[in-house]
Amino acid sequence: MFSEARWRSLATVSSAFGWAMVACLLGIALARSLPQVRARFGAIERGFYLSAIAWFAVFAFACAANAR
Numbered sequence: 001m002f003s004e005a006r007w008r009s010l011a012t013v014s015s016a017f018g019w020a021m022v023a024c025l026l027g028i029a030l031a032r033s034l035p036q037v038r039a040r041f042g043a044i045e046r047g048f049y050l051s052a053i054a055w056f057a058v059f060a061f062a063c064a065a066n067a068r
Helices: 004-033 041-067
Strands: none
Touching (some): 004 041
């Protein structure tokens, strides 16, 4: 069973993914308004999707491991 310390250790991972998502969302906003960044819109959007899916995967695995 997951101890409380293990859940706390995931807080760092969660924060890192959260900040990555925030950075990507800011990049998306800039790409919509600045022509210089517009060419990178797709890459920035994929970065957001990747960080969101990775966050879900990490916590799905943690919850599944905790359920055992």
